[in-house]
Amino acid sequence: MSINSDLNPWHKRQATLLYHFTSNEYLQGLLRRIDRLIAMANGFLDERTPFDSLGLAVGNWQQLDTAAHFSTHAFPALIEFREGVVEAIALRASEVYRTAGENQCGRMLEEYGHHMTWATPDQESAFKEEAAAVFSYAGLISSITDRLGGLDDFWFWIVWTEGLVDAHRIPRFRVRKDIVAFSDQPPPRTGVYVPKEGPYGALQFAWTGGRGELIGASSLNEFGRSVVQRIGRAGLWGDSAGLYEILDRNRGMTPYDWSYITADKAHIANSFVASECFEDRPSEWYFVEMIEGEFEEIDGTYAGTSSVDLRPQRVPAGKAVPTSGWWYTPAQGARRYFKEGEVFPEIVGSDWGSTFWLWAADQAAPRIG
Known part of the structure; x- marks a missing residue:
């Protein structure tokens, strides 16, 4: 950067x-x-x-x-x-x-x-x-x-869709990698910071005049990344049908079970899915400078017209699994579920030569019976 x-x-x-x-x-x-x-x-x-x-x-x-x-x-x-x-x-x-x-x-x-x-x-x-x-x-x-907790991507989506700012013309920004801050430390300059840790870490505002430290970066956890892989960046957080399907497939992942969220309440499924999507972690931060007097015309939607694809690229055998989910290799054919951090195995004797594991497009668990 x-x-x-x-x-x-x-x-x-x-x-x-x-x-x-x-x-x-x-x-x-x-x-x-x-x-x-x-x-x-x-x-x-x-x-x-x-x-x-x-x-x-x-x-x-x-x-x-x-x-x-x-x-x-x-x-x-x-x-x-x-x-x-x-x-x-x-x-x-x-x-x-x-x-x-x-x-x-x-x-x-x-x-x-x-x-x-x-x-x-x-x-x-x-x-x-x-x-x-x-x-x-x-x-x-x-x-x-208030510094009680980091704002997450869902909060920003809600506020953006309320139309409180011009959704088509925004200030122009540049990321200043030469101005670095760290979580739980006073920032070197008052303003907005972007976390180094990845594209889904939410931005924060910090100030130098006392009690304005950056806190942990709110980013997608393993479940949150699986949601993006399932519905895409543009589906966060307005794809009610897609988010309800994810909620329905994952009932029981919380003590509350979401049992009262039925298909007729699919329009509020996003808030319940989002409640399980984020985690805070310490981060290094870069200053986001607003360029005085410069603006750009943009797509008014929150995600914009481009996105960052979180789907992992093909990974060779012997390397760690980057994301939990279903993977397959042409050397074997059938899909297998791996947890993040496990090591991909080599398929010995395959006509395909070296083994590479690829992310399965369909992440639904196979049905039995």
Whole structure:
């Protein structure tokens, strides 16, 4: 991978999402949305507070049903949310990134604002809808900066398909192999990093201002690689029929057995398959530089128009098995199942000469009977 080497199609989209949601512009956008939510709440409180006395007197209201109660106990959570975002904006100058604080605000509003008897049904619906939209917007910042676990390819696919960025025109990037970072260590530069370990390791955002270390790279495990070999890169994660078939063939691989996921629920099979597809491992990382002012027109799908083929090439006898699965050799004819790390045997006396093992196109286990 050279300094100016390219990213694969889905890594380009991951880099686009990471730089977009960690940008100062996006954080400023959150502040504007919080201000609109606060203004909405203020307007409703000003309008409805005069009805508190009437509600207490003839409407069988409790104190928690009043606008005054909401103003005293729930509204301050919005102010604290805003103050936290203002502080987060200031910290960016010191290369410090942190979560947006939407979870704390949401819990406070749920605890003290659940009873909105004081508001009209339309006001309550409008406020809750606006609050949910603000929290969802903020949650994309927090998902990247919380450092509780690496984001995997499935998360990036979900976010990409929500259409939150221009899916056809993205920034141009270059991979800087001369800027190297390591898991569990502070990065040399704030920004996006791609793991050295392979094409399916998800990108991460890291920062230099403290607690911004790269964590383990989330990549496909053995089962995840078998999923790609079965349905192809383009099938991740939108091939509902193909992913349901894989789920159906692998029932029992988890304690929960997926027994309640039936054919009529095939559209949600991807999340259950994805829950078994990834593992985190320490990695070496390269910096992904966004080239200022340069863009490229792309295929709007997540996988792009090209892919990395994970199917192993033919492997000579005596070498280790690179991937668990079904393999065959012209020297023998029948397929055999090998586990990763086993050694391919030599077929002695074959008219084919040296033995080479090839990946079987059909990875389904042969049926008995």
